[in-house]
Amino acid sequence: MTEAVGATPAPAPTRPRLDPLAVAVRFQSVIGLIVVAMGGVIFSPRRHGLILFLAPDNIANIIRAVSETGIIAVGMTFVIITAGIDLSVGALLSLSSVLTATIMTTAGWGLFATIGFVVACGAAFGAMQGAISTRFRLEPFIVTLAGLQVARGLALVISNNQYINISYGDGPGLAPPVFAILGDRLFNNVVPVATLVFVVVAVVAVCVLNLTRFGRYVYAVGGNERAARLSGVPVTTVKIAVYSITGLVSAIAGVVHAGQFNFGSANDGTGYELTAIASVVIGGTSLFGGSGSLIGTVAGAVMLGALANILQLNNINAALQLLATGAIIVLAAVLQSLVRRREGLGR
């Protein structure tokens, strides 16, 4: 050193090693997915020597089944990285499915106008929740809990608590037939269209979170909100934006739901918020905010689906599925806490 101060010898720089536990946690859901998949292969029932778990039909089933909650979990990851939570997503999915079915069967707006409107409504609903939470300094837990009730209530009112069935065709009261493609599979009848939507949403989200300034704002707000504010990050705007993202993806999931099942229902999507949160947490995103990855969330969502599938294939009681999911969530959380403690940052 050439400064005036060079007198004391600087403490030898200790080189922190790459902690294997930290690496494992970083990719815990990917590792978990691999473990579950291997378990699936081992425990899969076989027919004529064929491993049922790996049959194309079965794989397609798994990835189709996780698409809706997966789409939601992708948005939920943004919210949770800011140390927030959104409980309204399942209800919003239901409301969106009802809106989609209603508009298609009564208003005849055409495919793009309908979808565009529903998705915009979802984003606006989420933005409203974010705005209320930031303006009045309310916990997002409370605001979105209320949002859940409101969305569910609106869906019940609009649908009159009836299934709104979608029939296809060319005429008043009929939906454009192309909408039914959401229930189909493409590429040799292997890849469900719903899964394609999931993939597109995930890819866009990965780009936004990792490549844009906004993504960095999201991490900063969750990492240390006060520091972010002092650094000139528009904290309020970022928070409103992440809730409008969960609203938007919930609406997309609602459209997919309506297309897959050909109806809109005010009673669907119950508990989806918990599955989505579970996928995010298993994916290694901390509920304390500031860290997390979308790849982890996607792997977490697929892992939960694969696990359910294995248990179903073996005719294991659905109650056991819940137990297994619970155990995995706890394990994921424990691993994270261990890493925090090792870094000397948490308790």
Next chain:
Amino acid sequence: MSEPDRQVPLLEMRGVTKSFGGAQALRGVDFDLRRGEIHALLGENGAGKSTLMNILSGVIASDGGEMRLEGQAVRFADPRAAQAAGVATIFQELDLVPSLDVTANLFLGRELTRSGILDRAAMRNAARARLAALGVDFDVDQLVGDLSVGRRQIVAIAKALDYASRILVMDEPTAALTAVEVDRLFALMREIAGRGVGVVFISHRLEEVPRVADRVTVFRDGRVAGAASPRAPQSELVSLLVGRSLSELFPKRGGAFGASVLRLEHAAFRPRNPRPGWQAPVDVTLAVRAGEIVGLAGIMGAGRTELLTTLYGAAGQGRWSGTVEINGRPAMLASIRGARGSGLGFVTDDRRGSGLMLRDTVGHNLVGAVLRKVSPMFIMSQAREARLAGQAIRLFDVRPPRPELIVGALSGGNQQKVALAKEVLAEPRLLLLDEPTRGVDVGAKGEIYARIRDLAGKGLGVLIASSEMPELLGLCDRIVVLRGGRSVAEFPSGAAEHDVLAVAEANEGEAA
């Protein structure tokens, strides 16, 4: 002091080591405590004294070394184990529950019950008796949150004494007390020591040491720097604390200053929602010129931090009056973004709470305030990010120089360098620094002073609030004293500490 000189010391700690992440907090520390003595632990922030006491009280585990209590090797897995062995600790942030009353706090975790039902009457009586034993008498049904800090301290002591059959550790118990309360506390400590309990007393205030301590141990950079007699002259204690004479720590001053970057003339800020304890600027007149380092002195509550945060637009809504000029133009700063837009930068006194994203990497933290520069068209540019981060790491000599490390794993000094470098990257014209070397070891302090001076040499104006008077006197070109939100005096760089303190601590009544 009368010391029962028995063969085995009450407590012996040998070669204790501890590291957090990459930072070595204790590098092999020996410490012992005798029965009935008051042993003062001195050291700057980050010197390791609190870490050692946390190990003694079972809050954290040591990495190495041994601990003997009355000759028996012990190792406490948690605070409960330490309490069971007769070691009680009163932490700086008193571990009381503000929303419970005094009685409930005193019996927390060991409530008295009669056939499974809480025995409130018995607990209330016992609580009164315990406070009476300490020579105080106040309502045990009051919520702890409603008590003054001094009374809370007494409740914490009463609670700790229940466990402290052998050792009582007090971590900066006087930090928030009035002079009268301090006197009462010291008398109490004497009495407790008189019962044969070994008392460890951690303090920042050197002048308190001769009043109460029997023995002094000084910590520096995770080691014991030396022992001293409590009656040793303060200068001897200071050189033990700092490791060299103070004058070596500070860089040479520059000469020429440029145009004024900040000018306040009878500036006042009326917050829309006044908070108790938040001293708004009432009448501040000061100027900072390009290239100049101006210090803000004042006692706790004088409004130093408040002045910096209001200038930075971070103090919430309110109205300015008087003259506020930045770069020669009138400015009434209302928002952080506005302040940054006019060339202000701010480093908080609380880097863990509001300065850094501790769990994120050094690189991400460094570019956190200049994301616009590294994301043309909204897309993050890895190359620009790496270039800026590298530049900042070199400028402040952050060690280890690796942007991918988690910032929370660095030593306090290096964390602080990251917090400073982050603001410097934004190329402010006026940098507001609040306690820029809090919790930083001496070596890093010197480096930080040198960097601040370098930056000033390149035309940056700096306004520093600090409660460390030697820091202000050694580093600043001018010192402005605040008292009750008013600027009451200005001193040149060569001023004597005594004179500045006299103004800062003068009675509020005289000022008005």
